[in-house]
Amino acid sequence: MKQLVQISTFLLLFISAWSCSKRENYIEGPSILDIIEEVKINNKPASIDHLSGLIQVSLPGNTDLRNVTYVATAPAGVTISPAGGTPLNLEQPVTVTADNGFSRRIYRIVATLLPSKIACLGDGATIAQISDDDVQEAAEWAQQTYGDDFVYIPYAELDDEALLGVNVIFYMHDQVGSSAQPAALLEKLNVLSKFYVQGGKILAGQHGTGIVEELGRDRSGLRTIIGTGAGGPNADTWAVGFTNSPIANILTNGVAFNANGQVNVIDGGFKEDHNSMWTMDPLAAPKYGSFSTLYNAEVLATWDWNVASQGTGGIILWNPSGRFRGTIITLGVGGMEWRMNDGRPNAYAQNIRTIYKNAIDYLKGL
DSSP: OHHHHHHHHHHHHHHHHHHHHHHHHHHHSOOGGGOOOEEEETTEEOEEETTTTEEEEEEOTTOOTTSBOEEEEOOTTOEEESOTTOOBOOSSOEEEEEEOSSOEEEEEEEEEEOOOEEEEEESSSSGGGOSSHHHHHHHHHHHHHHGGGEEEEEGGGOSTTTTTTEEEEEEEEOOSSOOOOOHHHHTTHHHHHHHHHTTOEEEEEEGGGGHHHHTTSOOSOOOOEEOOSOOEEEOOOEEEEEOOSHHHHHHTTTOOBOTTSOEEEEOSEEEOOOOEEEEOTTSOSSHHHHHHHHHSEEEEEEEGGGTTTTOEESEEEEOOBTTBOSEEEEEOOTTOOSSOTTOOOOTTHHHHHHHHHHHHHHHHTO
């Protein structure tokens, strides 16, 4: 009986040691369920569900799915097929195999196309009938820039049907004497709100930045730097100072920086000075960090001389938050005018257009 107990004890110890050894060997290698670390399609990160083996990516509506770039990364010792760098045709789901030498994992890459339209809103029945010169200029630029993907929607015609296929709404508003949003647009606020809550993206410029308050996304009460005067002559060159965040760098891709590393936006001459910006003064330092923590929004830029002190916010990214699944970028720096009131060509007009295009294209790819 004693011998039987000794044998049983030995077997238990052997099994325990073997199990520990097997478990340790397993931990040292890549897990079967998380064998692929990252996948990018056309440089956009894809979501990976390791449990189901589903890799999903949403791409801009004009993407040619027959020929996309594909990059996949995995731990050392893992072979991925097809290998990263292989062009893929994602018109139909594509199977990807990851093999670590002792197990194999099968994934499926599924691509969906986002809506492709860029919709510009305005108070005129046509672009030519828009009342404000800056808004009209911006609408004409957007039409030329986005071509077949552009659609103009008068406030009076804004409804769910008009927004079918729309990816980004480009909303500019500018006026003398008041920064209130147009009454005709507020009559359709429920349409705009539905679009935004369901994940739609909005780029709001000049006095149009106030739309984040009307939609209920911004409840900070900090949008207090507002100018609505008629303007006047000013000989200075005004610039915008950007932070060094990844999104700020996206917005400044292709602009001409001045000697101070800032972006000139308007030269000497008549200026409207229609700011519509946020003060950071009540917030604890670092102010931009506090603003982000409190409101899930990132300050990307402000007046050139004020960016270092983080005293104001002129260009802000409003991330999805709570019930709001969409994303908004507000550009409220007054110097970013689209058409000069004195008729001169603005030496830095291209910087403004580049920033706006980069912002729209960034939103378009979300």
